[in-house]
Amino acid sequence: MDDCIIIGGGPAGLTAAIYLARFHLSVRILDCGTSRAALIPTTHNHAGFPEGIKGTDLLARMREQAEKYGALREEVRAERIEPQDGSFTVVTGNACFEARTVLLATGVFNRHPPGMDDALHDEALKRGLLRYCPICDGYEVTDKRVGVIGTSDHGMKEAIFLRGFTNDIMLISPDAEHDLDQECLDKLDGHGVKRVDGPCGDYALEGESIAVTVADGTLRFDSIYPALGSIIRSDLAVGAGAKATEEGCLEVDDHMRTSVPGLFAAGDVVLGLDQISHAMGQAGVAATTIRNELAERRSLKR
Numbered sequence: 001m002d003d004c005i006i007i008g009g010g011p012a013g014l015t016a017a018i019y020l021a022r023f024h025l026s027v028r029i030l031d032c033g034t035s036r037a038a039l040i041p042t043t044h045n046h047a048g049f050p051e052g053i054k055g056t057d058l059l060a061r062m063r064e065q066a067e068k069y070g071a072l073r074e075e076v077r078a079e080r081i082e083p084q085d086g087s088f089t090v091v092t093g094n095a096c097f098e099a100r101t102v103l104l105a106t107g108v109f110n111r112h113p114p115g116m117d118d119a120l121h122d123e124a125l126k127r128g129l130l131r132y133c134p135i136c137d138g139y140e141v142t143d144k145r146v147g148v149i150g151t152s153d154h155g156m157k158e159a160i161f162l163r164g165f166t167n168d169i170m171l172i173s174p175d176a177e178h179d180l181d182q183e184c185l186d187k188l189d190g191h192g193v194k195r196v197d198g199p200c201g202d203y204a205l206e207g208e209s210i211a212v213t214v215a216d217g218t219l220r221f222d223s224i225y226p227a228l229g230s231i232i233r234s235d236l237a238v239g240a241g242a243k244a245t246e247e248g249c250l251e252v253d254d255h256m257r258t259s260v261p262g263l264f265a266a267g268d269v270v271l272g273l274d275q276i277s278h279a280m281g282q283a284g285v286a287a288t289t290i291r292n293e294l295a296e297r298r299s300l301k302r
């Protein structure tokens with residue numbers, strides 16, 4: 001039986017693995033290899049890398065560090081978490097793993113722009129023509145032409161956040177018409193955010209620009225940010241009985257404990273900033289709490 005099974009090998013899961021392995025605990029990471037961090041062409045806001053670092057390079061360094069201290073990593077998708085009295089079974093396609101504690105660090109999946117071809121999506125992301133994280137890379141679009149695909153409160157907030165970097169912002173409805181109440185419209189007007197109805201489609205990469213066609217014609221931008229929300233990958237924990245918000249983010253206490261004893265969560269799957277630094281910080285807290293709880297259980301047994 002492992003001391004901890006970590007589901008998810010992104011920045012949260014790998015940070016927890018480094019901490020736990022260095023606490024002399026046995027740790028196994030189950031990871032199906034779809035970290036959002038792997039999509040980052042170069043992160044410029046992650047502290048300690050003045051010239052930036054590619055997401056895949058950061059993950060490779062963290063994997064190396066975790067494995068150096070003895071963390072085991074299996075490239076596999078976890079299908080189910082079964083809580084027992086004081087332990088867990090984690091079921092994958094063809095195996096079962098037992099652990100005293102489980103940390104869920106499965107992240108989220110960003111919804112893509114409607115009708116965008118996968119190959120074009122990936123190429124646009126690589127070239128910074130498509131971006132998902134204004135907190136991370138709003139700086140890179142300073143004074144550029146920016147399109148935000150979204151509407152309602154979420155689209156309005158993303159557009160206004162980006163207004164802090166450029167005054168050339170267009171909020172594009174993903175559907176035929178925007179869904180904006182008067183309060184949203186007033187705020188957008190107050191910040192000088194332009195709007196156009198959709199539906200949007202026929203995306204094209206044209207040199208340094210990305211083009212999108214809406215009902216009125218074709219628009220060109222230096223970058224487009226989809227503001228279409230995310231799918232929170234919390235179903236395994238919810239299936240094991242953990243409480244989640246309406247959107248699906250796992251609810252945790254200050255020590256990253258879910259509502260199921262022994263089941264912890266960290267990173268984007270928990271309500272928070274959706275940043276590497278936050279994922280790492282939460283994982284450090286979770287790992288230290290796991291260590292302390294296991295030490296307590298062992299001392300009670302003596």
Ligand SMILES: Cc1cc2nc3c(=O)[nH]c(=O)nc-3n(C[C@H](O)[C@H](O)[C@H](O)COP(=O)(O)OP(=O)(O)OC[C@H]3O[C@@H](n4cnc5c(N)ncnc54)[C@H](O)[C@@H]3O)c2cc1C
Nearest residue numbers: 008010012032033034035036043078107136267268274276
């Ligand atoms: C384009 C882009 C640019 C970004 N730029 C930055 C930036 O510059 N700075 C910054 O701080 N943040 C940035 N972010 C956000 C950052 O990537 C995330 O906040 C971070 O990756 C969250 O880490 P995590 O470990 O919680 O989740 P993730 O990194 O998404 O990792 C989750 C892991 O769980 C695994 N998993 C999921 N379900 C299962 C399962 N059932 N079984 C096994 N494994 C599973 C996945 O395969 C994945 O490896 C960016 C995000 C995107 C999309």
